[in-house]
Amino acid sequence: MKYLSLLLLVTGCYQVQDLEIVEPELQQYWQQFQIEAQQLGVQLPRRDVMILVSDDLRQGQRAVCSGTKRYASIRIARGVLPLDGEYDLSVEATVFHELAHGLLDRHHMPVEDGAYDQVSLMCVPAHRPSYHDGTKRDYYIKELFNKL
Ligand SMILES: [Zn+2]
Numbered sequence: 001m002k003y004l005s006l007l008l009l010v011t012g013c014y015q016v017q018d019l020e021i022v023e024p025e026l027q028q029y030w031q032q033f034q035i036e037a038q039q040l041g042v043q044l045p046r047r048d049v050m051i052l053v054s055d056d057l058r059q060g061q062r063a064v065c066s067g068t069k070r071y072a073s074i075r076i077a078r079g080v081l082p083l084d085g086e087y088d089l090s091v092e093a094t095v096f097h098e099l100a101h102g103l104l105d106r107h108h109m110p111v112e113d114g115a116y117d118q119v120s121l122m123c124v125p126a127h128r129p130s131y132h133d134g135t136k137r138d139y140y141i142k143e144l145f146n147k148l
Helices: 002-013 024-039 089-104 137-144
Strands: 020-021 050-054 065-066 071-078
Touching: 020 024, 024 050, 024 089, 050 089, 065 089, 071 089, 089 137
Parallel strands: 020 050, 050 071
Antiparallel strands: 065 071
């Protein structure tokens, strides 16, 4: 009987939670995302998280996210990452956008025609110079976590 219950545990009575597979060069962005959530008082859902560097995205594609209520799987195009490994706000924006799909259940938002800056990291295609130069990052982060 002991073995049977152990087997049930292993085979799916309990889902595996908090599995984290994060590529070393993306770890700093994942940590920053969690810091932002914490600072804004947002409890992230317990989902398995995979954040990987990919060599096989479509040309011009920066990232993809797939997921369910149980896991978020994100792939970032290798070409997006700076060669020196420095923290980069445009990479952060890409990773945060995908994590918002995967962990905050956010969807894309329409782009406003002619706007200098868009209103959200969830706007596609991306155009947010004031995020990348850091001047409006706080606004974008609050908007992303629904804390404006
Ligand atoms: Zn997206």
